[in-house]
Amino acid sequence: MNKRIFSVIALLAMFVTFLGMPQVSRADDKTPEGELRVGMEAGYAPFNWTQKDDRNGAVPIQGDRAYAGGYDVEIAKRVADQMNRKLVIVKTEWDGLLPALQSGKIDAVIAGMSPTAERRKEVDFSDNYYESQLVIITRKDSKYATATSLADFSGAKITGQLSTFHYDVIDQIPDVQKQQAMDNFPAMRVALESGTIDGYVGERPEGVTVEAVNPDLKMIEFAPADGFQSNPEDVQVSVGMRKGDPLMAEVNQILAGIPLDERTQIMDQAIKDQPASEESASSDSNENALVRIIKQNGMMFLRGTGMTLLLAIFGTTVGTGIGLLIGVFRSLPEAKSGIKRGLQKGFGWLLNIYIEVFRGTPMIVQSAVIYYGIAMAFGIDLNRTAAALFIVSINTGAYMSEIVRGGIYAVEKGQFEAAQAIGMTHGQMMRKVILPQVLRNILPATGNELVINIKDTSVLSIISVSELFFQGKSAAGTNYMFFQTYFIICVIYFVLTFTATRLLRLVEKKMDGPSAYVRLEESDVAIEADK
Structure with a gap:
């Protein structure tokens, strides 16, 4: 019987994994x-x-x-x-x-x-x-707005874009407070407007653009002798x-x-x-900036929201299925046959490795390794959206496997013994007695995973999945209204998570059948009072 159960579980696991597997093709042929x-x-x-x-x-x-x-x-x-x-x-x-x-x-x-x-x-x-020159963008109301040389930025908090030479040349500013490099220019503009930094290094086209669309910011240009010293290739594109x-x-x-x-x-x-x-x-000066952003980018935000929901719901559903399969496998009694026992332990070790790796590493790193690493190592091209679904699913599966394990342990031990006493097989016991209770036990934690996935899909921007955060960042980089754009994105995320939480609570209430249980508890209290 154990062999048949193991075969069923393996088949289901393969099926669930197949659903989450990204479409692949040879990189050379794509x-x-x-x-x-x-x-x-x-x-x-x-x-x-x-x-x-x-x-x-x-x-x-x-x-x-x-x-x-x-x-x-x-x-x-x-x-x-x-x-x-x-x-x-x-x-x-x-x-x-x-x-x-x-x-x-x-x-x-x-x-x-x-x-x-x-x-x-x-x-x-x-x-x-193209060949440009380096400038520093600062706030027009700051003490650095009248700077004419790098020395005038002594003591300033300056940053640059990550993985660019813009960040390296900051060291040429005397006594500069070099800040952590930032991922992109929209992030630096937001930091500058908020006062977190005093300026950032960029190229002249960036500075001209910033001055044209934001009257509160200013581009500082330098004479050749007073500015950044760089190799010719550094300012070339x-x-x-x-x-x-x-x-x-x-x-x-x-x-x-x-x-x-x-x-x-x-x-x-x-x-x-x-x-x-x-x-x-x-633009109409009387039109609210938030309204204008929504008019211009509403469809982009809507598509990003749809992608975020798809990734979160699919990933949570498949991840929960993976977690249940792993939980059922771990509850199997130890096989009596030596070979079967060895295979059972070996597969258990593989599951432990999977769980520890995906719980112990950030999803953003997993995304880069799976999406780019597989293509570089094996020449296999993963469809971006399908790869994202796969990544969220297997990441969620690792967490859900531990949640399911806790849900199984939460079931009273006597129920396992009672099921065995009436002659139930392990499969029958799990299907008819244990798993229905486990599903109710893990429902709050599953809902929490859904909420986490709604937010954590933002890290998939590393592989350029067009989810909500990626679309919002693109809009902010285009319209230069960073606070307003990110505020809209924040509200959308809140609406998604709040709605998901309330819907799951309704499901919990439905599964609990609260009115019946309340009457039973009241009856028990009355009996105890009579005693």
Whole structure:
């Protein structure tokens, strides 16, 4: 009987795992013929940004209903046209650009990236297609607003973007209070507006854009002798491609055919065309900023909310199923046969490893390892959404297995003994006696996991899943209204978690049958009083 139960559990486990498994294909075969897949943040105006339509020549973003525009997009369009390929924009987090390129998920990085010596160790870079200068963005009302040299920022709290040379050059400021690097420019702008930092290092197009859309911020430019000292390649922007890519020579030839005055014209036009500039020029001063953000990005937020709910509900459901299967397996009596006992213990050890690994590591790390690591190690391309479903499911399964174990132990031991005494098999006992009680016991904890998953799906932005936080960050990077945008996202998250909690409490109440139990308890109290 134990063998049959074990077989059923293994079959169910395989089925549940199959439901959560992402669709895969060979990385070498995933690029359709005639396409050029370009990775960018689509949130670093004026180099690249996200908008809701195709005005000003914007290009559709793969897997999204939004469009990407900006200087990088215009350069990418020229490269793709000259190569007779269709341009495909793959919206990718900054930290994920190089892993996405190395793993073959994109063909090129055109995202305002400088060809630093460290990056050249990992990928090849083309000739530069833009050259800028470093500036510091600060608040107009701060004491640093009149600075003319780096020395004037002595004692200031300054930061820069993570994994960029912008952060490294901060050390050139005398007595600077170097702050922790931040993931993206929207985060730095929020920190600056809130007073957490005194300034951040960026490039001149970023500074021009900030000044145009936010009158409270100011760009500080320096004379060559008074500013940052850097290598020429540090202020250049190039196309990143995989090591030894044969298309590099063709890309360089195309870039060489774009004269300097045309590049300047493209950048000037990008600064004018970016959504934040257009909105500042055309917006009604009497219109509430929150209302304007919702009007402009409502559908983007709605799609992000739908993706968040899909990931949270699917992940919690499948994870609970995995937890129940593991819990049932762990409750199996020890097999009498030596071989069966050995297999049972071996499988138990594998389950313990799975639980400890996924409970002991952050989901953001698991996401990067599974999504990018598998592609780099085995050449397997995981569908982004399916990979996210898989990651949330197996992460939740590890936690739910321990919750189910506690739920099984919460059932009175006498019920196990009574079921065995009347001749029930282990399977019958679990199905008809134990698991119904376990499901009720773990319902509050399961609801808590659902709430956690609704919030924790935000870490999946590392693999560029278009969930709510990722969409909100893109909107903030485009409209420069950071507090208002994140406030809206915060409210949406609260509504989701509050609604989920209330619905689960209704389910708990339904399962409890409170009125019947209350009458029984009152009757017991009356009997005790008579005694």
